[in-house]
Amino acid sequence: MANLMDVSDIARMLAGQIDTLVGALLPAAVRDGNEWRVGGLDGSPGRSLCIHRHGARIGVWKDFSSHDDAGDALDLVAAVLYGGDKGKAVAWAKSWLGLDAMDPNRLKQVRAKAKAATNAAQAQMERDAAQRRKVAKAIWLEGQGIVVGDAVYNYLFGRGIDLKQLGAMPGALRFRESLEYPPAMNGDKRESYPAMVSAIIGESGEQVATHRTFLKDYGFGMVRKAPVRDAKLTLGSYKGGVIPVHKGISGKPLKSAPQGDKVILCEGIEDALTLTLHAPEYRILAAIAVSNFQNLGWLPDTISDITIAADNDPETITDAKTGEIRPHPARLAVAAAVDMFQTQGRTVRVAYPPDGSKDFNDMIKPRDAAQGQAIK
Missing domain, CATH: 3.90.580 (DNA Primase; Chain A)
Structure with missing residues (x-):
């Protein structure tokens, strides 16, 4: 047997x-x-x-x-x-x-x-993935460029990000006036919300997925994340992909990055925009999740300098079941990415926000006067 x-x-x-x-x-x-x-x-x-x-x-x-x-x-x-x-x-x-x-x-x-x-399931998965990529790209293409006063602009303004200061709106980010939230994640209810839709590109330079941030417009310019199970979702696989938020001083697409190009990698879009406002000379890429940093070894060889702008996760965690103290998975993921980029011969550094801020956008978000906490 x-x-x-x-x-x-x-x-x-x-x-x-x-x-x-x-x-x-x-x-x-x-x-x-x-x-x-x-x-x-x-x-x-x-x-x-x-x-x-x-x-x-x-x-x-x-x-x-x-x-x-x-x-x-x-x-x-x-x-x-x-x-x-x-x-x-x-x-x-x-x-x-x-x-x-x-x-x-x-x-x-x-x-x-x-x-x-197993083989049939694999083939079906590949067909499903291709269909998701197609739908994801359509969702992004059907969006509009962000303009002052729309829901995306006001949402970001509420996070301390004034897009007018950039000179030009980020091309990878668009506004959908109404986008259906997945019913399967909403008790089968069909509800639509304004949304920020962002193109995720892969090694080929083609769009492979779309990131969606569902929003709720409360009027008078106040826009927050929608009151749903998870207001931030990705359609398509973001593994190995990035949202190209800012091209940096060269102004060139990522695949045409010039020799000596300097990049800041971070997780979220809001962090990327915050960093763009304060370090516009850098190319800024949002990797969606900390675990995705180590999937970006394909970045052009011309990019010789990488700063990982990491979230302020604790250094260790305690296993709730065993009481074992071990390194936080996010810290391990950052370390793995640093090792990979250094092995490729790039200069790599890691930057963390100061104590009291969970990420870089948290540093500039307006505070709730009653709670003393950053507005979500």
């Missing part, structure tokens, strides 16, 4: 029955669209642990309350039942799937079926 069925086959077969498997392992888990959600590997209620239910990532899971806990369906069995012991998980899975009682010919058929299902 060992020659007929390896651990990857078993993982695929478990993934093919992921709904039943999750019910057996984590009965407190609840369905949330294309995912199962539960509090953790201990089965407690909550949302920290996410398990994919469909598509090429079916069975893939991650516990977002932990830096290391993630894997495929077989890893889930090992983590929940056996403290990570993969050998015991394989034995349990064979029994649960009924493999121990199968004859060799039947095992071959089951293995082939599992592999075919």
Whole structure:
């Protein structure tokens, strides 16, 4: 049997029955669209642990309350039942799937079926990704250039960013007067909001995704993030992509960056605009998430100087379950990006906002007079 069925086959077969498997392992888990959600590997209620239910990532899971806990369906069995012991998980899975009682010919058929299902899911995922890129680009193209007084301008002004000071509005950012918020994330309700839509470009220089910031206009120029589950969403994969917020002193597109070009990388659009106001000589790129910095090794070789303007995340975190103190995942991600860029021969430095500010935009945001806190 060992020659007929390896651990990857078993993982695929478990993934093919992921709904039943999750019910057996984590009965407190609840369905949330294309995912199962539960509090953790201990089965407690909550949302920290996410398990994919469909598509090429079916069975893939991650516990977002932990830096290391993630894997495929077989890893889930090992983590929940056996403290990570993969050998015991394989034995349990064979029994649960009924493999121990199968004859060799039947095992071959089951293995082939599992592999075919994986290949079909991968092909479907690629088709779905292409369609998402198409829709994402259309959402951006249907936007309008930002003008003084529109909802995007007023939202950013409320964050301490006066776009008039830039001289020209950022071309990657546009305004949609009305954009539907995904019903699947809104209790199936269909609601539309004004939105800032931003083009995310990849290594080819082509747009690969669109970042959306949904807004709520309260009148009298006061615009805030929309009161929804997550006001900032990306359509399409942003991995390895950036929002080119500012071209710097050269004024050239990213793919044509001149020799010696200097870049500031940050996470969010608001941080990027804040940095543009205060360091206009630099090219400013928003990477959307700290984990994406290390996917940007493709930046042109002509960019010799990179400053990572990181958020002010704590240096360590304490595991809620074990009490273990370890480096914060964001700090580890920044360190990994620094190592990568330095290996490429670039000059790299990291800048953090001062204590009391969570990010660079937080430094300039107006404060709530009653609370003394930056307005969100």
